[in-house]
Amino acid sequence: MLVFSGFLPLTKTCVQFDLTREVSVSDTFQVLSTHYGASGEELYGVCARGCTIDIRCNAFDICKDQLLCRTIRGWTPVTPGNVSAGVCQRFQMKCQEGDFLDRPNGTCLSHYYCDFENDPEPSCFLSESLADQFDWTRLTGSTLSIDTGPTSAARGLYYKYIETSDIMLGEKAILESVRTFQDKTYCLTMYYHMYGDTTNTLTVRTQKGNNAAIDRWQRAGDHGNAWYRLSGLSLPLDPDTKILIEATKGSSFTGDIAIDYVELWPFACP
Known part of the structure; x- marks a missing residue:
C-alpha cells in the first residue's frame, strides 16, 4: 500500500x-x-x-x-x-x-484485520477459542445447507461461518483475540450474515482476565440473505482484556451465521 x-x-x-x-x-x-x-x-x-x-x-x-x-x-x-x-x-x-x-x-x-483469505493469516488478531463447543469454518462459496448461510464472501473469496447441521441447540463457537492491546479504545468493524429461520445470536464481548465477559454488541434472528456491515463498535481494551466474537446455534440446521473482513482500528470509532 x-x-x-x-x-x-x-x-x-x-x-x-x-x-x-x-x-x-x-x-x-x-x-x-x-x-x-x-x-x-x-x-x-x-x-x-x-x-x-x-x-x-x-x-x-x-x-x-x-x-x-x-x-x-x-x-x-x-x-x-x-x-x-x-x-x-x-x-x-x-x-x-x-x-x-x-x-x-x-x-x-x-492495523489488525482478518479477511480469511489465507490460512494461516498473519494479520488476523482472532483465533479459535478453547472455551466453546465447536469451531468456526472457513469457506468459499455457498454453505452446505439450503435456505441458510451466504452464497459468497462479503469481500474476497473466503469467510468464516458456523455450520449448524449437527450441533446441539445453544452450543457456541467463539473466536477470541490473541494480541496484547494498549490501554485505550479501539474500533471494531466487520461484515456479518444471518440468514435462516432458526438463526440464533451473534455477539461481540470483551473479557478482562477471569472476570465475566461484557456484551458490547448483539444481533439475533433471521436478517435475510444479505451481508450487513457493523460500521463501528468502540471497545475499551488493555493488555489484560480480550475480544470475543460468539455465534450460538439455533433450534435447527437453518441457522448458519457468517462473518467476514473483521478489522480493529487503533482509535475510537467516530
Missing part, C-alpha cells in the same frame, strides 16, 4: 478530488464507495474539520485527527482553476498493507 504525505505552495489549495464528492468542512464522516483500491467495495473515512482544504490532510488520504491515514490508490487531487494541469504535489512513503501513516512522526502504525 502507498501512503502519501504532501505540501503545497500557499497559493494553491486542494478542493476537489476525482472519484468522490466534495465534502463540506462541517462533515466529520465521509463514505467513499467508488475507488481503485486493491481491496474492498467501500472505505470509511474519518476527517478532521476542514480536512478537504487542509494541506496537512490530503483528502485522497483517509484521515483520523490528521494523524492516522490510509491511501486510496488511483485518486487524483486537483487544484481549482486548471483541473488538468494543477495537480497537488506529493511524495510517497511506503507502509505495509493495512498499516497507517502517523503523519507528524513519519512512521507506520499497525
Whole structure:
C-alpha cells in the first residue's frame, strides 16, 4: 500500500478530488464507495474539520485527527482553476498493507484485520477459542445447507461461518483475540450474515482476565440473505482484556451465521 504525505505552495489549495464528492468542512464522516483500491467495495473515512482544504490532510488520504491515514490508490487531487494541469504535489512513503501513516512522526502504525483469505493469516488478531463447543469454518462459496448461510464472501473469496447441521441447540463457537492491546479504545468493524429461520445470536464481548465477559454488541434472528456491515463498535481494551466474537446455534440446521473482513482500528470509532 502507498501512503502519501504532501505540501503545497500557499497559493494553491486542494478542493476537489476525482472519484468522490466534495465534502463540506462541517462533515466529520465521509463514505467513499467508488475507488481503485486493491481491496474492498467501500472505505470509511474519518476527517478532521476542514480536512478537504487542509494541506496537512490530503483528502485522497483517509484521515483520523490528521494523524492516522490510509491511501486510496488511483485518486487524483486537483487544484481549482486548471483541473488538468494543477495537480497537488506529493511524495510517497511506503507502509505495509493495512498499516497507517502517523503523519507528524513519519512512521507506520499497525492495523489488525482478518479477511480469511489465507490460512494461516498473519494479520488476523482472532483465533479459535478453547472455551466453546465447536469451531468456526472457513469457506468459499455457498454453505452446505439450503435456505441458510451466504452464497459468497462479503469481500474476497473466503469467510468464516458456523455450520449448524449437527450441533446441539445453544452450543457456541467463539473466536477470541490473541494480541496484547494498549490501554485505550479501539474500533471494531466487520461484515456479518444471518440468514435462516432458526438463526440464533451473534455477539461481540470483551473479557478482562477471569472476570465475566461484557456484551458490547448483539444481533439475533433471521436478517435475510444479505451481508450487513457493523460500521463501528468502540471497545475499551488493555493488555489484560480480550475480544470475543460468539455465534450460538439455533433450534435447527437453518441457522448458519457468517462473518467476514473483521478489522480493529487503533482509535475510537467516530
